[in-house]
Amino acid sequence: MSSESKEGEANKDPRDVVDDSCKGPFLFLAFSAIIWLLVYSIFSMLSGVKVHSYGMMVDTAWLSYGRIQPASQLALQYGFLVQLGLAISAWILSHRGKTVLVDGGYLYFGGLIWNVGVTLGFVGILSGGISGLEGLQMPVHVIPILLTGYVLVGVSLVQTNNRRTDEQMSPAQWFLFTATLWLPWILGSAYLLIYYFKAKGVMANIVDWWFMQNFSKVYLTFIALGVCSHFFSLSNSYRLIGRGYALFAFWILLLFGSIGGVSLAAPVPAWLPALSTVTSVFYFIGIVSIWYVLYHMQNGASAEDNISLMRLGLIVFGVVSILNFLFAFPMMGKSAEFTTFGPSIELLFNLGFVGLVLLASFYYIFPHMVKFGLSPKITKIQNIIFILGFMIASLPSALGGLMSGDAVLGSGFYFSSVGDLFLVFASLLLFLNFLYAIIMSIKTCDCLSQLFSKEQAKEVEA
C-alpha cells in the first residue's frame, strides 16, 4: 500500500524527522516479526500434518507433535505478535507524541536480545526443554533473556512517551503505554513465582493461567486497541468521540482483564473459576464500551485498504469477545471444555484480530520508511490469503470441537491444516514482498546505507 497519508504531505518536515528516527528499529523488529510469522505458519502446518499422517517423521524426537505445537505457539506469540507490536508501538508513540524516538539504539539492542531469547526458546522446546506450562512453554533460562530484551525496548518506548509534546495523552497512548509496562511485569512475576519461589503443585498452574489471561486479555488486546484507535482517529484529526467512554473502557478492561482465566473444572479452590466467570462478565462491559467508541471513530476514518483491514479485525474481535463471554458461563463452557474450540478461538484472536490489525498498520507505516513500497498487488493477494487462512484454520475446528466433544478429533481438524497451508503462502508472500522492497530501496537510493552507518554508530553508543 503505497498511498501517502494526506497529513504527511501537509507538514512534511517534522513527520519525516520522526519517521527517520524510527526507521531502523522499526524495520529490524518488523522484519524479524515477519520471519517468525513464517516460522509459525510452517511449524503449525507441520503439527497438523503430523496428526493426520500416521508414521510420518516418527524417528526424530524433535519433530514430534508435542514439541512442534508449543514451539509454533512461541513463534506466533513472542516472535510475531509481541515483536511487531513493539515496532508499531514505537512508531505510534513517537508520532502521537510528536517527538523523535528516544534512544533508538536500545531498540536494536533489545530487539536483538529478544530475538535471541525467542530463538533459544524455540530451539529449546524442539530439543525437549518444555516447561509443561501452557503459556510459558519456553525453557526456564530463556525467560530472563526475553525480559532483558523487552526491558531495553521498553525503556526507549517509555522515554519516548515521556517526551511527548502534548501533556494530555490520547487513548492510543494510554493503551500502548500501559501494554508496554504490563508485559515485563507479568512475565517477571510469573518467572519469579514459578521458578524462584517454586510455586507448589497447582499453584504453578494458577500462576500460568493468570499469566496467559494477562497476556491475551490485557497485553495483546491493549496493543491492538491502541493501534486501532490511533489509525481510526488519524483522519478525524485527533478528535476523539466519547473520551469518557474510552477511559471507562480502559480501566474496566485493565482491571477485569487482569483477573481470571481459570477454566471451569480446574482442580483448584472453587472460587477461582467462579471469580473468572464474574470478571469475564465485567470485562465484556469494557469490550462493549470500547467497541462503541471505536465504531464511532471508524465512521470518520478513510476507506483505505488498511483501515478496512482494521475494521475486519475489529469485527473478529467482537465475535471472539462475544464467544468468550458466552463460554465463560458453566452451561456453555462445559460443552467446549478440553475440545479444540478453545485453541481455535485463541488462534482467531491472535491472528484475526491482533495479527491483522498489526499487519494493517505495518502496511500503512512501511511506505513512510522506505522509498520503494510493498507491491500493492501482492499485498492484496497476500491479505486475502491471510484472511482466508486464519478463518479456515480456526472456524471449522472450533465448530468441530463443539460438535464432537473432547478426545475426538472432528473433521474440523483437517480443515485447519488447509488454513495453515494458506497461512504459509500468505506469510511467504509477505516475507518476499518485504525483502524485495528493502532490496529495491537499497538499490534505488542510499537511504538504507545511511541508516546502517547510523545504526552502527548507535550500537557503539549503546
Added chain:
Amino acid sequence: MTIGLSFIMGLVAASVSYFMLSLWWPVAIILGIAVWLAFGLFGLKMDSAFTLLSGAILVFCISLSVMIMRSSDQLSGLQYADTVDETGTEFRYPVPLLGNAPSGERVYRSHGCAACHTQHVTHEGVEFDIKALASEKNHSAVKEAVNRFYQVTGNPASGGIALGLPVGEWETVALGVSVSDAAKARGFLSSAGASVDVQVRFNGEDLEKDNFSNPDGRGWGKRRSVARDYLFVERPMLGSVRIGPDLSNVGTRLNRSTLMRLLLDPKSIRRNSKMPQHRFLFDVVKESNEKGIITIRNKDEQVFYKPTKEAEALVDYLLSLKSANYPLEEAPVYQPFTSSLPKPEEAKKEMEEKTGDEGSDTK
C-alpha cells in the same frame, strides 16, 4: 468526565474493594464515594501519565493479591490425607513418584504429551439417593416427614412410599436429588426418628461407567481431580486440550506391554488410533531373544524394537499415574447404600452423621 460515568467508576471501585479485596463494607462505600467525587466533581485527570502509571500499578497489585496471594494462602496448607486403596488398605495420599518414575515424568514433559493429553478428571455433578427405615413407634411421624419432603421439594412420591411406608423395611425416599434436597430429607426424616441411609453418586463423562447413573462414563477416574492430587508435582501438566484420553489414572487401565506398544505403534492396539508413533523411544535390534522386545510385522519382514531407557522410564511414570482413584475428604468416590451391606451398627451411625453434605466421605 461526566457525573454519570464517574458514578459508575465509583460503583466499580466500591464493588471491587468489597467483593474482591474483601474490605469492610463501610470502607468500601467510602472508597466508592471518594472515587465518584474525585472524578466527577474535582475532575481528577484519569489520563495523565501519573494516574495511568499509579493506576496500573494498583491494578497489578490487586490482580496479584486477588488471584495469586489468596489462592496461595489457601493452598499452602495442603497436606497428606489418609485414604484407602482398592483392597481396603489405608495409606497416605498422595504418594511421591518413586524409582524410575521421576525421570519418566521428565520424558513425558519433554515430549509434550500434555499437548494432547490432560491429567485432570472432571465431574458434572453429585446426586444423592435416600432410603429410610421406620419402626412401629415412629411410623406416622416418618410418613408425615416424607410427605413434607415431597411438598417442599416438589418430588412426587413413588414406589413403596406411595403405597404406604412399610414398617421395618428400608424404603427408597428419593432418587437423584441435589445436595440441598438431600440435606432437607435427612433433616426431616431423622427428626421424625427414622434411620436414614444415603447413597452418593457422581456423574460426568470422565468418571467410571455406571449403567444406571452414569451411562456415558469413560472410566478415566472414580472421582474428579482436586488440588491435593498434584501436591508433589512440580509444574503439573494438567493440559487443556484432549486430543487423546485423560491419563490421570492410566496406570490402572493399561499394563506395561500395552503401553509400550502404544508408544511404538498405536495402530497395532486400536486401528483408528490418532496417537502418533514415538519410534524414537525405541532402538531397532537384530533378534528378539531378550525380554521386552516388541515385534512389528511390516508386510513380509519383521522388525524388532527394544525400548530405550527413556521409554522404560516413561512407562514407569504412566503406570504410576493412579490419581483420580482414591477417595479424599474433598472428593469422595461413589458410595453405595450401606443398609444393603452387612455392616456393624456403629459404622452405619457414623456414616449417618457424616452424610448429607457434599464434602462427606466414609471409609
